[in-house]
Amino acid sequence: MTRYGHNSSLCFYYLFLASLLFCYPIPMALSELSSTQKTTMINISNSLNSSVPWNINTQPNPCLWKGVVCQPPTNSSVIQISLSKSSLSSSDFLPIVCQIESLQSLDVSENHLTTIPSGFVKGCGNIHGLNLLNFSFNNLEGSLPNFVGFAVLESLDLSHNKLSGSIGLELDGLVGLRNLNLSFNHFNGSVPTHLGKSMVLQKLELSANTFQGTIPDKIVDYRNLTLIDLSSNNLSGSVPDRIGELSKLEVLILSSNNLIGIIPESLSNIKSLTRFAANSNSFRGPVPAGITKYLKNLDLSYNKLDGSIPAELLSTSNSNLQTVDLSYNMLQGSIPTIRSQSLVRLRLGSNELVGAIPSATLQSLMYLEMDNNKLTGSIPPELGSCRNLALLNLAYNRLTGALPVALGHLSNLQV
Numbered sequence: 001m002t003r004y005g006h007n008s009s010l011c012f013y014y015l016f017l018a019s020l021l022f023c024y025p026i027p028m029a030l031s032e033l034s035s036t037q038k039t040t041m042i043n044i045s046n047s048l049n050s051s052v053p054w055n056i057n058t059q060p061n062p063c064l065w066k067g068v069v070c071q072p073p074t075n076s077s078v079i080q081i082s083l084s085k086s087s088l089s090s091s092d093f094l095p096i097v098c099q100i101e102s103l104q105s106l107d108v109s110e111n112h113l114t115t116i117p118s119g120f121v122k123g124c125g126n127i128h129g130l131n132l133l134n135f136s137f138n139n140l141e142g143s144l145p146n147f148v149g150f151a152v153l154e155s156l157d158l159s160h161n162k163l164s165g166s167i168g169l170e171l172d173g174l175v176g177l178r179n180l181n182l183s184f185n186h187f188n189g190s191v192p193t194h195l196g197k198s199m200v201l202q203k204l205e206l207s208a209n210t211f212q213g214t215i216p217d218k219i220v221d222y223r224n225l226t227l228i229d230l231s232s233n234n235l236s237g238s239v240p241d242r243i244g245e246l247s248k249l250e251v252l253i254l255s256s257n258n259l260i261g262i263i264p265e266s267l268s269n270i271k272s273l274t275r276f277a278a279n280s281n282s283f284r285g286p287v288p289a290g291i292t293k294y295l296k297n298l299d300l301s302y303n304k305l306d307g308s309i310p311a312e313l314l315s316t317s318n319s320n321l322q323t324v325d326l327s328y329n330m331l332q333g334s335i336p337t338i339r340s341q342s343l344v345r346l347r348l349g350s351n352e353l354v355g356a357i358p359s360a361t362l363q364s365l366m367y368l369e370m371d372n373n374k375l376t377g378s379i380p381p382e383l384g385s386c387r388n389l390a391l392l393n394l395a396y397n398r399l400t401g402a403l404p405v406a407l408g409h410l411s412n413l414q415v
């Protein structure tokens with residue numbers, strides 16, 4: 001105790017001496033940005049739109065400028081720059097940013113930039129620690145730049161731009177690439193398969209482009225994929241059965257393409273898969289029996305699926321199953337028993353289903369649609385015990401009998 005007290009009073013003594021010597025408090029001395037980086041930051045601020053509040057005269061420490069983060073604890077180098085939503089239309093500042101050798105993250109999303117200058121790709125490719133680049137929501141045009149260097153780049157977000165052309169080897173040098181987002185652009189040609197030689201890719205977002213051809217088998221070589229979104233493209237052919245080998249897959253979205261063939265049964269084996277959407281294609285054949293074993297959300301609507309709904313589909317022991325949409329297909333037979341208590345939304349409308357509506361009390365169910373089928377018999381009174389029901393659509397069937405009084409107990413019903 002005495003020793004501690006002695007040390008700390010000594011410490012205060014030195015602090016006092018130091019502040020006398022330098023005429024300002026110690027923390028300021030530690031927080032000084034290196035003079036080279038300070039000059040570079042001033043140079044960047046001079047090439048930015050006046051709408052960016054970076055001003056060396058009003059705030060002499062660039063580490064305190066809006067969107068700038070310096071390396072703690074000393075703050076002697078810049079590690080993050082965010083110039084999101086800054087009305088930028090000139091890309092002139094970008095090559096200067098690459099002089100910040102300590103930069104780890106650059107976010108220039110939500111501006112009006114039209115180009116990524118070659119000086120940027122060249123300069124920033126040499127920055128050793130750069131792991132995130134966000135150019136989303138700009139007006140970038142032309143083809144994808146060839147990324148050379150960028151040894152540890154993990155996330156590249158070029159989504160919501162006007163980039164076009166096909167993709168070959170431009171991204172293959174990105175050996176650390178984990179998250180790639182090229183969605184909402186005008187890319188064409190086939191789905192790119194050279195996405196970092198070391199194959200560590202985890203999230204692949206390519207939706208809303210005009211990619212065409214088949215889903216390449218090679219995509220399955222990226223063993224660490226957790227998310228694949230290929231929706232709203234012009235893809236044709238069938239889904240490779242090997243896709244079931246992606247044992248870490250969590251989200252698979254194939255919606256709004258021209259895909260044909262069957263829904264691969266192998267998808268039922270992926271324990272981590274929580275969301276699978278393949279709606280608005282031309283898939284045929286049956287709904288795979290075990291497909292809801294692990295899923296939370298399933299959407300197979302607007303296809304040409306036929307056969308009957310597998311008996312266990314809606315009564316699996318999976319307590320995460322929340323939404324199932326099989327509407328607008330050609331499904332036949334009767335509706336199987338429904339026991340999945342976690343179900344929030346069930347859509348079976350516009351099929352060719354026959355038989356009676358199964359009686360079930362489902363406490364979480366909010367949306368139930370079985371309209372436009374050939375269902376017969378009367379409405380089961382148990383539906384009146386699904387107390388969270390907000391929408392119930394049984395229109396255009398062959399139902400008979402009286403409306404159960406119990407439906408009057410549905411206090412949340414809106415439609």
Ligand SMILES: *[C@@H]1O[C@H](CO)[C@@H](O)[C@H](O)[C@H]1NC(C)=O
Pocket residue numbers: 027028030031063064070072073074075
């Ligand atoms: C470094 O910057 C952060 C955030 O601006 C600030 O909270 C911290 O006190 C600074 N550290 C030093 C040693 O100045």
Ligand SMILES: *[C@@H]1O[C@H](CO)[C@@H](O)[C@H](O)[C@H]1NC(C)=O
Pocket residue numbers: 036039040043099
């Ligand atoms: C800053 O800009 C000046 C003048 O444009 C230039 O001479 C200097 O090399 C630049 N310095 C840095 C560190 O970017």
Ligand SMILES: *[C@@H]1O[C@H](CO)[C@@H](O)[C@H](O)[C@H]1NC(C)=O
Pocket residue numbers: 047048049050051087088089090
């Ligand atoms: C600055 O913003 C204005 C208004 O958004 C824009 O017209 C101008 O082109 C911008 N200038 C630069 C250098 O980005």
Ligand SMILES: *[C@@H]1O[C@H](CO)[C@@H](O)[C@H](O)[C@H]1NC(C)=O
Pocket residue numbers: 084109110134135136137155156157179
């Ligand atoms: C890029 O910025 C957008 C908009 O600010 C944001 O929604 C998105 O999550 C960011 N991307 C990454 C990879 O951080």
Ligand SMILES: *[C@@H]1O[C@H](CO)[C@@H](O)[C@H](O)[C@H]1NC(C)=O
Pocket residue numbers: 136157159179180181203204205227
């Ligand atoms: C692009 O995709 C990445 C990876 O999935 C994601 O983190 C990011 O938020 C997406 N960007 C936008 C603008 O949604």
Ligand SMILES: *[C@@H]1O[C@H](CO)[C@@H](O)[C@H](O)[C@H]1NC(C)=O
Pocket residue numbers: 164165166188189
């Ligand atoms: C892709 O689009 C470019 C124009 O952006 C066009 O020249 C090229 O022929 C297209 N390629 C394919 C395979 O459609």
Ligand SMILES: *[C@@H]1O[C@H](CO)[C@@H](O)[C@H](O)[C@H]1NC(C)=O
Pocket residue numbers: 198199200222223224
């Ligand atoms: C996948 O991730 C693991 C663990 O993060 C890593 O060791 C491996 O190298 C990655 N790549 C492949 C292709 O499995």
Ligand SMILES: *[C@@H]1O[C@H](CO)[C@@H](O)[C@H](O)[C@H]1NC(C)=O
Pocket residue numbers: 210212213234236
């Ligand atoms: C979609 O692909 C087909 C060939 O599979 C082609 O004929 C058609 O022009 C493509 N549509 C668009 C919008 O690129």
